[in-house]
Structure formats: structure tokens, C-alpha cells
Amino acid sequence: xxxxxxxxxxxxxxxxxxxxxxxxxxxxxxxxxxxxxxxxxxxxxxxxxxxxxxxxxxxxxxxxxxxxxxxxxxxxxxxxxxxxxxxxxxxxxxxxxxxxxxxxxxxxxxxxxxxxxxxxxxxxxxxxxxxxxxxxxxxxxxxxxxxxxxxxxxxxxxxxxxxxxxxxxxxxxxxxxxxxxxxxxxxxxxxxxxxxxxxxxxxxxxxxxxxxxxxxxxxxxxxxxxxxxxxxxxxxxxxxxxxxxxxxxxxxxxxxxxxxxxxxxxxxxxxxxxxxxxxxxxxxxxxxxxxxxxxxxxxxxxxxxxxxxxxxxxxxxxxxxxxxxxxxxxxxxxxxxxxxxxxxxxxxxxxxxxxxxxxxxxxxxxxxxxxxxxxxxxxxxxxxxxxxxxxxxxxxxxxxxxxxxxxxxxxxxxxxxxxxxxxxxxxxxxxxxxxxxxxxxxxxxxxxxxxxxxxxxxxxxxxxxxxxxxxxxxxxxxxxxxxxxx
Numbered sequence: 490x491x492x493x494x495x496x497x498x499x500x501x502x503x504x505x506x507x508x509x510x511x512x513x514x515x516x517x518x519x520x521x522x523x524x525x526x527x528x529x530x531x532x533x534x535x536x537x538x539x540x541x542x543x544x545x546x547x548x549x550x551x552x553x554x555x556x557x558x559x560x561x562x563x564x565x566x567x568x569x570x571x572x573x574x575x576x577x578x579x580x581x582x583x584x585x586x587x588x589x590x591x592x593x594x595x596x597x598x599x600x601x602x603x604x605x606x607x608x609x610x611x612x613x614x615x616x617x618x619x620x621x622x623x624x625x626x627x628x629x630x631x632x633x634x635x636x637x638x639x640x641x642x643x644x645x646x647x648x649x650x651x652x653x654x655x656x657x658x659x660x661x662x663x664x665x666x667x668x669x670x671x672x673x674x675x676x677x678x679x680x681x682x683x684x685x686x687x688x689x690x691x692x693x694x695x696x697x698x699x700x701x702x703x704x705x706x707x708x709x710x711x712x713x714x715x716x717x718x719x720x721x722x723x724x725x726x727x728x729x730x731x732x733x734x735x736x737x738x739x740x741x742x743x744x745x746x747x748x749x750x751x752x753x754x755x756x757x758x759x760x761x762x763x764x765x766x767x768x769x770x771x772x773x774x775x776x777x778x779x780x781x782x783x784x785x786x787x788x789x790x791x792x793x794x795x796x797x798x799x800x801x802x803x804x805x806x807x808x809x810x811x812x813x814x815x816x817x818x819x820x821x822x823x824x825x826x827x828x829x830x831x832x833x834x835x836x837x838x839x840x841x842x843x844x845x846x847x848x849x850x851x852x853x854x855x856x857x858x859x860x861x862x863x864x865x866x867x868x869x870x871x872x873x874x875x876x877x878x879x880x881x882x883x884x885x886x887x888x889x890x891x892x893x894x895x896x897x898x899x900x901x902x903x904x905x906x907x908x909x910x911x912x913x914x915x916x917x918x919x920x921x922x923x924x925x926x927x928x929x930x931x932x933x934x935x936x937x938x939x940x941x942x943x944x945x946x947x948x949x950x951x952x953x954x955x956x957x958x959x960x961x962x963x964x965x966x967x968x969x970x971x972x973x974x975x
Contacts, residue, residue, distance in 0.1 A: 515747050515748045516748065516835070516883040518882070518883045518947040519883065522893060522894075523891060523893075523894055526891055527748075527750055527885060530750045531750045533550075534750060534752055534757075537760075537761060537762055538761070538762070539761060539762050539763075539764035539766075539767070540628065540659060540758070540761050540764060540766050540767055540802075541764050541765070541766050542764075543628070543629050543761070544628070544629050544657065547625070547629045547630060547631070547634060548631055548633045548634060553633065553634075553636045553637050553640075555606075555636060555640055556640065556644070558608055558609050559606060559607065559608055559609065559640060559643055559644070560605070560606070560607055560608075560609050561604055561605070561606055561636075562604060562605040562606075563602060563603075563604045564602070564603055564604065564605060565599075565600040565601065565602055566600065566601040566602075566603065566672065566673070566676050567681055567683065567684075568600070568601075569681060570601065570672035570673070570675050570676045571596065571601055571668060571669070571672045573672070573675050573679075574668045574669070574671040574672040574675060575594060575668060577671060577712075577716050577718070578664055578667070578668055578671070578712075579594075580716070581712065581715055581716055582664060582813075584788065585786075585788060585808065585811055587780070587781060587784040587786035587788075588777075588781055588786055588788065588804075588805055588807040588808045588811075589662070589663070589664070589808070590662040590663075590773060590777050590805075592661075592662065592773070593656075593661060593662055593663070593664055593665040593668060596656065596661075596665070597660065597661070598656060601653075601654070601655075601669055601672055601673070602653075602654040603632065603651055603652060603653045603654055603673060603676075604632045604651075604652050604654070605649060605650070605651055606636070606639055606640060606643050606649065606650040606651075606652060607643060607649040607650070608643060608644070616647070616648055616649045616693075617646070617647070617648040617649070617693045617694075617695065617722075617908060617909075617912040618648060618649050618650070618651060618677060618689050618693060618694050618695075619639070619642055619646070619648055619649070619650045619651070619694075619695050619696075619697050619908065620651050620653065620670075620673055620674060620677060620694060620695070620696050620697070620721070621635065621638075621639050621642075621650050621651070621652040621653065621697050621698060621702070622653055622655065622670055622696070622697070622698035622702035622703075622705040622706060622709075623635045623652065623653070623654075623698065623699070623701075623702045624698060624699040624700025624701045624702040624703065624727075624728075624730075624887065625657075625700060625701055625702075626700065626701050626730070626758060626802075626803075627657065627658045627666055627701045627704075627802065627803040628657055628658050628659070628758050628802055628803075629657065630657075630701075630702075631654050632652035632653065632654055635652065635699065635702075635890075636652075637889075637890055637892050638699070638727075638889055638890065638892075638901065639652050641892065641901045641905070642697070642901075642904065642905060642908065645901070645902065645905040646904070646905035646908040646909060647909070648695075648908060648912075651673065651676075651677060653669060653670065653673045655669035655670060655673075655705075656668075656669055658802040658803045659758075659766055659767060659769075659770035659802040660766055660769075660770075662773075662803065662804060663803050663804040663808060663811075663813075663814055664813060666701075666705060666803075667705065667708055667709065667712065667813055670705050670708075670709045671709060671712060671713070674694070674696075674709065674713070674718075674721075677689045677694055678690075678691055678694070678719060691719040691720060691721050691722065692721075692722045692912070692914075692915075693722060693912055694721040694722060695721060695722055695723050695724060695725065695908050695911065695912060696709060696710065696721055696723075696724040696725070697724065697725040697726075697727070697904070698725075698726065698727070698729075699726075699727035699728055699729070699887045699889065699890075700727075700728055700729070700730050700838075700886070700887055701730050701803075702727075702729075703726035703727055703728060703729025703730060703731065703830075704729055704730050704731050704733075704816060706724050706725070706726045706729065707724075707726060707729065707731055707816035707822075707845065708812070708813040708814070708816050710724055710825050710826070710828075711812055711813060711816060711819055711822070711825070712813055714824055714825060714870060720825070720826050721826055722826060722827075722911050722912045722914065723826045723827040723828065723829070723907065723908075723911035723912070723924070724825075724826060724827075724828045724829070725828070725829045725830075725831075725904050725907065725908070726828065726829070726830045726831075726842075727830075727831050727832075727887060727889050727900075727904075728831070728832050728833060728836060728838055728842070728886050728887045728888075728889075729830065729832075729838065729841075729842055729845070730838055730841075731815060731816045731817040731838075731841050731842070731845050732815050732817040732818070732838075732841040732844075732845075732968070733801055733803065733804070733809050733814055733815045734791075734793075734794070734809050734810075734815060734818070734968050734969065734970045735755055735970065735971065736964075736966055736967055736968050736969050736970065736971060737838075737840035737841045737844065737961055737964065737967070738840055738960075738961060738964055739836070739837055739838070739839040739840040739841075739961065740753075740837045740838070740840070740841075741753065741971065742837075744835075745835050745836065745837060745839075748835040748836075748883075748885055749833070749835060749836045749837050749885040749886050750885060750886060751836065751837040751838070751885075751886050753837075755797070755800045755970070755971070755972075756798070756799075756800030756801070758801075758802050759799065759800055759801070759802060770802065774799060774805075777805060778799075778805070781805065781807055786807065788807065788808075788810070788811070789810045789811075789860060789861050790807055790809070790810050790860070791810070791858075791860050791968060791969055791970070793969045793970040793971075793972060794806040794807060794809050794810070794970055795807065796970070796972055797970055797972045806970070809968075809970070810860070810861050810968065815968070816845060817841050817844055817845045817848070817967075817968075818857075818858065818861045818967075818968050819848075819861070820856070820861060820864055820865050820868055821852045821856075821865055821868045821870040821871065822845065822848050822849035822852060822870075822874060823849070823852035823868075823870040823871050823872045823873060823874055824869075824870040824871070824872045824874065825849060825874040826874075826875075826911075827874070827875040827876070827877075827907075827911050827919055827924050828846075828849060828874060828875070828876050828877070829876075829877045829879070829903075829904065829907045829924075830842050830845070830846050830876065830877070830878050830879070831879045831881065831889070831900050831903070831904070832878075832879070832880055832881070833880075833881050833883075833884030833885050833886060833887075833888050834880050834881055834882050834883060834884055834944070834955075834958075835883055835884060835885060836884065836885050836886040836888075837886060838886060839880065839961075840961035840964070841961075842878070843878065843880070843958060843959065843961055843962070844857070844961055844962060844964075844967070846876045846878040846940070846942070847940070847959075847962060849873075849874040849876050850873050850874055850875070850876040850937075850939040850940035851873060851939070851940065852865075852870070852871055852872075852873060852874075853871065855962070857967050857968070858967040858968035858969070860968070861968060873938070873939035873940075874939065875919055875920075875921055875924060875939050875940075876939065876940050876941075877907070877921075877924065877925060877940075877941050877942075878940070878941070878942040878943070878954075879900070879903065879942075879943055879944075879945050880942075880943070880944050880945070880954060880955075880958060881896050881899075881900060881944075881945045881947075882896075882944060882945065882946050882947050883896075883947055884896050884947075888900070889901060895947060895948065895949065896945070896947055896949075899945060899949040900945070903926060903945075906926055907924060907926075910923060910924045910925075911923075911924050920938070921936050921937070921938065921939065921940075921941055922936070925941050928951060929941060929943065929951065932951060933953075934951060934952070934953060935953065942954050942958075944958070
């Protein structure tokens, strides 16, 4: 029985399972079904499987059957897209080459896979297209896992979805996932003669993703901007993990720890059992560490990065401040297309989501942290990005996956509304009124020229942010690795 099949059977759940969860939900708004879903994920994360077992079993555990009127079509992209992406990356990442594992340039897989999702007999070359980037901490996940979300977009946003199966770590280090994301974007905007479709206007493309996929949404936008490539119409980031230094207070809040399922460990995935993939990872890690020590690279960083052992499978500690690794630390998040960010009010990544939204909408004001903003005055990207921030009461990380819940349904509906609005804008003079929901326009919510931030109740009602939601903007350890939590 899959995880979601189990959820369907909860109304008749056995007394044994009920007894196991006798403490009840940590939030009054959670029903038994939601509580058990979170508890099961926590239990699953507590079991120490090898990284290969986690990767291989993920799609089996999170199995989701699609609707009969929706087509799922698996495709393998021609290698030309990766080659074009690699050429762009090599040019932009030249300054970081001393801290990168060069193996990303030679993919060890059987080609870049993705899947098209669309309603049968309704597909049109003029449809909007969502390039979806799944989450999973850069280590796990696939398009199959996120169909719970992507199929909703297909049904309710009148669009097609191209969901990417990018390379995972530890087998593939940064910037392998970013390379694949850019390759997929090039596939959509500049397809070869064998792709089977005409080039898609970037103004009909929306990037979207959750968790690490939300990171890739931001890092892909930054890279496209920096490389001078056409930008998409907009982007959606769901519970994005945009601070790989894990420096923000909500990540280590003991009260949130009772609610969210994101592990309270600095190096959770580096502590998995030994396996062929991990053994090779650690062997490569030593080689790369020796290379870095020899080169002594002069890149933006903080002493805290190297005061702790390597704790991330995606990149070395020295690379944490690279903007395409930790977008929250970018010198400027200006000049990007409109972005909708949704985050749980009781999840570990809340503070970094709040901060990155403020930084994007007010690049002059939030130039943080100080060690990563030395060249802001010379930056050509100072135009505020239009941002909508939605913080959902009582919700944990990526609550969108629990589609049986009211908050998930409300959030997905608001995403679909954003997709329709942002893709209908024909010029670059976008105003907030063009992209926000009617309920915000007709309420007492404050709307600035580039930023709207709301709290969404568990019943879907909206209000202003809580007074404490912006406390993280005053945090004086932004981008500093908290070594006491290793």
C-alpha cells in the first residue's frame, strides 16, 4: 500500500495505530488524517536507510495515479540541450571553478528525462507551460512524486506541465541540477527539429517548484538573468529551501520542531549509512577538499563555512554563498519576473522565505548578509521584483502535498490564479494589481508597488502578516553556519 493509499483508509484506521498517536495533533486545526500524515513522514525520516534505498523507494512509497483524462508522456531530451546549458554555466561559473566538482560536466545517467502532462485532446501550442522542478533536498524525488501538485496545475490553470527529472546528489554535485534545469528551459524555448513542438514564448512559461525545487526556481531565474537569457513570465516557489547555510532562526526553533517534519540536523543526509554511492561521495569529497586547499580560492564566504565538517551532499561548504546555491545570499534579487512564494507558518524554512521575498522586492534595502553584498552598487539588477508572499497558518513544510486538506486546496487555487494572471501580461510594465488575487484588492491588505505579504488562515481567510513574521529581518547571523547544531 502506498503512502497516499494509506491516507485514503484513515477513516477506518486500526486502534493500534490510533494508540501510537495518542498525544494528538500539535495544532488544533489539524484533523487526524493530517496529523497521521505528518507523523508517518517523521517516522520515515527517522529510519536510517541508505541513500540508494531512499532514492529507489521514493517513487514507490509516494505513488500517485493520475486522472484518466490527463496524458503523461515521458521524454528524453537530446544531449544538445545539456551541452548548450553547460556552455552558459562554464562562462558564468568560471569564478567559482576552484570549489566545484568537475564531474558535473560528464553526466553519468542515461540522458535527461522529463514528463509532459496535459489534458487529453486539449493540448494547444498556445497553452501556458509550467516548467516544474521537484523537491527532495537535491537528493531524492522525481516528477512522479510531485504529480499531486502538477496535475492540479494542469486541471485548474489551463496549462501544460513539463516536469523535470534532474540529476540528484550525492552522485551529482552542484551545478548538475542547475545545468539540467537550464537545459530544460532551453528545450522549451529553443527546441530542436526533433522536439515535436515549436519554440515556446518565454512569456508563456512559468517556473515552479517546492523545497529544493524552489531553490532551483530562484537559482535558475538568477542564472537566466545573469546570462542575459530571456526570462519566463513568472515563478512559483513552494516552501523554498534557499539558504543552504541553514542560518535562519525558524530552522532551529524548538516549537516548530514539534510540528514540522524537516530534520533538525545540519548534516542529515550526510549521516545516512555507508553505501556504494556514499563511499564514492566521500572519496570524491577528499579529492575536492585537497584541491580547494591547494588553490585557496578567493570567493565570497564566511569563516563559519569551514569551521564545521562538510554537511551537504549538494556542494562543498566553501560554495555555500554562491548565489545559485543559496539564492537568499545573492547580492541582488532584482530584475526578476513576478514571483509567488507560499510557505507554512510553522515550517523550518519560513524565515528564509520571508527574507528572500523582502530582498527581491526591495533590493536596495535588504542587501544581506554584509559579506555577500560588497558589489551591490555596481550591480545592473536594482529594479525591484514584484513578489507575493503567502504564509499559511499552522502549516508545515510543503503542505501542498496533502491535497485532501483545505490549506493545500486554497494554496493550489491561488497558484493557478497567479499562473493565469502573470501569463496574460503582454509587456514588462507589470503592476502588483495585475498579478494579485481579487480578494487582496478588495480587502484591507496593504499592497506596495512591488510587494504584497499576507497570512492565510486554515479556512482560507486572508489578513496582514503577524507582527512576528518580520522578526527574522533583524537577524544578525544571516548566512552564518550554526556549528552548534551539527
